[in-house]
Amino acid sequence: MDYAIEIAGLFFEYPDSQKALSGINLDIPVGQTVALIGPNGAGKSTLLLHLNGILTSNGSVKVMGLSVEGKNLKTIRSKVGLVFQNPDDQLFSPTVFEDVAFGPINMGHSQEEVRKLVTQALASVGMNGYEKRSGHHLSIGEKKRIAIATVMAMSPQVLVIDEPTSSLDPRAKWAFIDLLRGLKMTKIIASHDLEMVQALCERTIVMDKGQIVADGITQRILADFALLQSSGLAPASTGPSGYPDKAG
């Protein structure tokens, strides 16, 4: 089987000697949609930042068979589209066009190709005609879509998204989930949003305190109420709404 991501023995410590990852081993086959769930501070975002070499440490991380290190970084960053949680960090240019064009320009495409890629990327997230708008004047839902477009313009083979549905209202959220479902590539999605995980991901990885505590088929993981409880993803005691029935 071809693997999009292969991680072996990954440890990471922040400069203030706070342990973020302690021993991650993980393989993700090409084409899979994987959810990465876990409480705040579990190390999800830190793990995502390792997937395109923004953070590096001594463990081995391979993307599409290439190990994530200096000489491969350029290729890897064009293969891995990393979408940050806050679209205000992802969109840093004066106009939407310049933001979406940023990746393709850095990849060295010609002016004409860049224009074509931007149009395609905006179309793929349903945002045609937004080229001249300024990032500041968009709604949060629009910003999230443009943020996806900024990496789609680089035609990535792996899409890595941090908290895609945070701060979206339900309508925008479900529209966004449909959008993600339509993007055919390997996807790794970090989230607390179990509704979305259930709707979108075939495989779920549970992280807690820098370690993977469970890994399996989404339905089985989400039905394991004791597991969700122990990793802080479900209420400590069931309320009258009966949360576990829904999750199953």
Add this chain to the structure above:
Amino acid sequence: MKHSFIDQYSDLGSFIHKLDPRTKLITTFAFLLAVLIMPISRWQAFAFYFALVFALILFSRVPLLYIIKRSLVIVPFVLVIAVLNLPFKQGETVGEFNIWLWRVSITYEGLLAFYSIMAKAWLSILGLILLSSTTPFDRLLRGMEQLGLPKVMVMILSFMYRYIFVLTDEVMRMKQARDSRNFGGKRLWQIKTIGNMIGTVFIRSYERAERVHAAMLSRGFEGQMRMTSHLKFKKADAYFGMSFLSCLVAIGCFPFFYS
């Protein structure tokens, strides 16, 4: 979240809007230079300058009232400088009065300096507002870049344009949070709170900068900003540039036609 603009009205379609940003940058700075080196004693020239600016404002179809309102922002700063100039010029005295222990005399030269500062500052700000309300900010940046402004400066301005309102929104939210928990307290305590807020904004901006940088790296940034498209001068730019500059020269030479 408010929708604030630095470049409001910059998407109108007048012929001034359609000019190349470089033409507008050059003519604007030529205008500033002409205004600043013109001695106030030749007041007719200033009348022409005002006529020129207001004519361009009318052509640009940007609401006059909007431009005048925005131009008033500089009045407090300029007024302080202009008023401070009044009593310190030597020359023919036009009036004297007492402020507490001091005897202050106003001279004819002082008054002239006062008028000069006010008129020049107002003309300059009108010209700059006209520039910024007829040119979308990203085009202005591209113009500066192609005129040879260092890329670092262009990047700084570009980030400023993108994030200044994100920051003001953040400050506004912090103020609301403070006010909802503020039950008075001593002045010193309040000043301390403001100090903490300034520190927090600084740290948050710093951390945001790190995240933005990570987002740039993720999309293949290697320390070089590259350009997408190049601006092209059109015929209209040549016509406008030439006629504007000859206007300036004509105004500059005007009184000599009589002498």
